Amino acid sequence: MPDNPSLSSRAALTLLIVVIVLWGTNWPVMKVGLEYIPPLLFTSMRMLLGCLCMIAMAWVTGYLRLPRAGEWSLILGVGLVQMAMFLGLVTIALQFVPAGRSSILAYTTSLWVVPLAALTLGERLNRLRLAGFVLGIGGVVVLFNPFGFDWSDPYVVMGNGLLLVAALCWALLIVFVRARRQQGPPLALAPWQFAVASVVLVPAAVVTEDVGRVAWSDPTLLAILFYNGPIATAFAFWAIISVTRTLPAVTTSIGSLGVPAFGLTASTLVLGEQLTGTNVAGLLLIATGVAMVTLSEKNGGGEPAAAAAVSDTEDHA
Numbered sequence: 076m077p078d079n080p081s082l083s084s085r086a087a088l089t090l091l092i093v094v095i096v097l098w099g100t101n102w103p104v105m106k107v108g109l110e111y112i113p114p115l116l117f118t119s120m121r122m123l124l125g126c127l128c129m130i131a132m133a134w135v136t137g138y139l140r141l142p143r144a145g146e147w148s149l150i151l152g153v154g155l156v157q158m159a160m161f162l163g164l165v166t167i168a169l170q171f172v173p174a175g176r177s178s179i180l181a182y183t184t185s186l187w188v189v190p191l192a193a194l195t196l197g198e199r200l201n202r203l204r205l206a207g208f209v210l211g212i213g214g215v216v217v218l219f220n221p222f223g224f225d226w227s228d229p230y231v232v233m234g235n236g237l238l239l240v241a242a243l244c245w246a247l248l249i250v251f252v253r254a255r256r257q258q259g260p261p262l263a264l265a266p267w268q269f270a271v272a273s274v275v276l277v278p279a280a281v282v283t284e285d286v287g288r289v290a291w292s293d294p295t296l297l298a299i300l301f302y303n304g305p306i307a308t309a310f311a312f313w314a315i316i317s318v319t320r321t322l323p324a325v326t327t328s329i330g331s332l333g334v335p336a337f338g339l340t341a342s343t344l345v346l347g348e349q350l351t352g353t354n355v356a357g358l359l360l361i362a363t364g365v366a367m368v369t370l371s372e373k374n375g376g377g378e379p380a381a382a383a384a385v386s387d388t389e390d391h392a
Contacts, residue, residue: 082317084322091318091322094315095333097311098334099334099341100337102177102392103174103338103342104303105392106346108303109166109170111293112296113286114167114169115283115284116284117166117303118276119280121162121308122158122159122269123304124304124308126266126270128304128305128309129266129309129312133262133263138262139263146259149252150264150267152251152252153268156248156251157245157268158269159272159275160241161241161392162272162392163279164237164238164240165238167234167237169234170230171228171235175340175343176235178335178339179338180242182334182361183211183214183215183239185369186212186215186364187243187246188249188250207365207367207371210360211363211364217357218354223353261312265312325369328369329366329370332362335362
């Protein structure tokens with residue numbers, strides 16, 4: 076798979092739809108996977124498999140090399156914050172929160188970028204961006220209304236909170252990436268970013284989880300790990316990089332909002348999760364808010380937050 080394929084706009088749009096389906100489907104896949112493997116070990120295996128695939132991909136495309144001195148901050152930032160922390164928290168939260176709802180809350184990332192970028196980077200809060208932020212936060216409020224989930228269950232409350240913390244972590248990384256103008260090729264850095272996440276997650280899983288209970292020969296678990304690692308992580312990473320090099324950033328950013336929508340739909344169809352009015356209303360408000368924020372950043376000459384996350388970090392869970 077070449078690093079910079081010559082894609083037509085139609086082919087890029089088709090590939091974007093494929094990525095949306097893969098990432099959206101991965102939410103119920105991860106939910107089922109947690110019945111077979113503990114969360115941190117699950118995330119560890121995803122990172123290890125992704126690392127091996129990215130090493131092979133970087134070698135084939137000629138990008139396999141040692142990191143340069145100026146690239147280590149980005150490697151450590153993405154590996155620790157985006158891959159280890161974000162994905163670790165999301166996978167832990169999935170034990171207690173429905174997959175469809177989780178996909179929505181995890182996609183509030185672009186909303187948290189707005190105040191963080193204004194405070195740390197001095198980015199201007201124009202009317203469209205501010206309106207989008209308020210609308211998106213309204214969606215979060217809807218999801219956290221007293222009837223939105225069981226507030227009497229501390230694990231459910233914790234799970235919902237962890238998803239917002241995970242989204243905030245991703246937002247912090249996006250602001251960090253924006254502040255750095257010099258970034259290496261994604262395929263050259265990805266193997267090292269996956270490796271950093273693996274180095275952190277594997278010991279954490281071994282120390283805190285009962286890894287001995289995992290039935291590694293179970294065909295369902297093997298299928299889930301194959302989908303989660305090589306397909307939804309490594310292949311989707313290559314695919315979205317190819318898409319962002321062909322389509323306008325705003326198209327990729329707004330198009331990526333199809334992931335939580337497809338995640339909600341797939342979770343309803345595959346897992347039988349209830350399609351509640353709260354989830355639908357929250358998704359619509361958050362998606363509209365993120366779209367407005369994205370358009371405001373495009374009009375202001377900046378790179379949309381979701382596009383920055385796609386091109387400089389790993390994935391959308």
